[in-house]
Amino acid sequence: MIPTPNLSHLKQSDYDLIYEPAEDTFLLLDALEVDADNLKNSKPRVCLEVGSGSGCVTSFIANILGPSVLYLCTDINPHACQCTLRTGVQNHVDIHVVNGSLDEPFQQRLSRKIDVIIFNPPYVPTSEEEAMIAQSSRNIGGAWAGGSDGMLVTNVLLQRIEALLSPNGRFYLVALKQNDIPKILQTMEQRFQLCGEIVLQRRAGREHLFIIRFLRGNKTLNQ
Amino acid sequence: MVRLITHNLLACHAKDCNTNNFPLEFKDVQLEIREADFNPDFLKGFMPKIEWKALVDTARQLGDTSLPLEQPEMLDDEFLKNLHHVLLEIHVEEGSMTCPNCKHVYPISNGIPNMLLAEHEIG
Numbered sequence A: 001m002i003p004t005p006n007l008s009h010l011k012q013s014d015y016d017l018i019y020e021p022a023e024d025t026f027l028l029l030d031a032l033e034v035d036a037d038n039l040k041n042s043k044p045r046v047c048l049e050v051g052s053g054s055g056c057v058t059s060f061i062a063n064i065l066g067p068s069v070l071y072l073c074t075d076i077n078p079h080a081c082q083c084t085l086r087t088g089v090q091n092h093v094d095i096h097v098v099n100g101s102l103d104e105p106f107q108q109r110l111s112r113k114i115d116v117i118i119f120n121p122p123y124v125p126t127s128e129e130e131a132m133i134a135q136s137s138r139n140i141g142g143a144w145a146g147g148s149d150g151m152l153v154t155n156v157l158l159q160r161i162e163a164l165l166s167p168n169g170r171f172y173l174v175a176l177k178q179n180d181i182p183k184i185l186q187t188m189e190q191r192f193q194l195c196g197e198i199v200l201q202r203r204a205g206r207e208h209l210f211i212i213r214f215l216r217g218n219k220t221l222n223q
Numbered sequence B: 001m002v003r004l005i006t007h008n009l010l011a012c013h014a015k016d017c018n019t020n021n022f023p024l025e026f027k028d029v030q031l032e033i034r035e036a037d038f039n040p041d042f043l044k045g046f047m048p049k050i051e052w053k054a055l056v057d058t059a060r061q062l063g064d065t066s067l068p069l070e071q072p073e074m075l076d077d078e079f080l081k082n083l084h085h086v087l088l089e090i091h092v093e094e095g096s097m098t099c100p101n102c103k104h105v106y107p108i109s110n111g112i113p114n115m116l117l118a119e120h121e122i123g
């Protein structure tokens, strides 16, 4: 059992401003735990979490992979960046946080250098307008509003994954049934030769959640 | 906490700015030195990803001259300790970073660099 990160330093006043870990977060933690051995065997050096929110997920994967990995996080919400830092300190994990959108700050320098990318995106179908306003207001609304198919933000990152991943890199994505998972898998395979596999799925209330792991088409899990 | 390891990975990504956009130049910085656990394995693994000249120049600007101009082949303990200090123990708490090309200013506050661009600045 990998311990769930200690979040006792985060209060309701923080969760008024940032995403509180929920079923999607916990399913992602469970998927990382399922993959713990092959994650370790892949000997990653650089891990990037996009949209780190509370910092819970990066602190958890750091418990799996240990201190010889560089843990980078981005979030558009400045409060989330502060909380991610505090969660790192609380859990003795050295996290490097940048207030930025998606992979933008690191795109140039970390091209083909990132071994693990993680994204639990704003995936909830909303109006396009609500999602665009949420993105530009950089507040808690940006934690879920995902536009008409819930893919407005995710689609932008999906276009960039291939250019970021190291030869042996992998990408974990949280998605909802309404996001059209067969279509995501097909696009990633046809356009980028990235093969996706569902690691875990779970129904939580009205949400049917999936964790997808993508690898380069010429790689298998145990390589 | 912007440390030099993060700084070494940040490039300007403003619209149409894609040459001479790295490294960003620190301005008006407030520094804090905080000890971190020394981990030679981490440093050795990360070294191939460092832009060495950018790191050495930036460290010198911030007053640290401990690193050699060329990345050495022999990684002895003294070198690794200096590298550890430069990459992980110098924290830039406040200040800003300016793009050498388009002069876009990225502010740093409470130790967090703000790399967000306005809609019209995104490439």
Ligand SMILES: C[S@@+](CC[C@H](N)C(=O)[O-])C[C@H]1O[C@@H](n2cnc3c(N)ncnc32)[C@H](O)[C@@H]1O
Binding pocket: A019, A020, A021, A022, A024, A025, A028, A050, A051, A052, A053, A054, A055, A056, A057, A074, A075, A076, A077, A080, A100, A101, A102, A120, A121, A122, A123, A135, A139, A142, A143, A144, A153
């Ligand atoms: C569903 S929450 C997940 C938070 C956390 N990773 C977790 O699993 O609990 C989505 C997060 O993505 C952030 N986010 C939304 N749009 C983003 C963007 N364009 N770039 C970076 N982060 C973004 C939100 O601020 C929020 O913290």
Ligand SMILES: [Zn+2]
Binding pocket: B012, B013, B014, B017, B021, B099, B100, B101, B102, B103, B104
């Ligand atoms: Zn620039």
